[in-house]
Amino acid sequence: MSEETTTVRPFTSAAFDQFIAEHKLMASRCIKCGESYVPPRAICPKCHSEEMEWVETSGKGKLAAFTVIYSGPTFMVEQGFDRKNPYVSGIVELEEGARMSARITGVDPTKPNEIKIDSPMTVDFVEFGEGDEKKTYLAFRMV
């Protein structure tokens, strides 16, 4: 994708989700003060500038909190997660400073004592479904 098509997208959650489908974790960055936001903001909350640009984040961060989910939302149940097959959801603090809630992969939900706070994490994209039904979900994998 060219730089141009990236920058003309509006700073909306729909555009953010479109980037996720392309396996890109993007932030909106204020051209005036340099602050980055994930999920994106169209107006900078810090300096109120409307001059924003899309930037790809490093995708790296650390685990700030997590919980094992036995009864998840519908889209997780559809992926086969339930009481017998739990998954881990967590809060990851990105290097850029933003905090994101997402599924945590690369960990064993049955051994939560082995999951350590502050562990280095990297962005992961989980795909589910076929063809037009295919969806990409943001996740973070323990490094």
Ligand SMILES: [Zn+2]
């Ligand atoms: Zn700003």
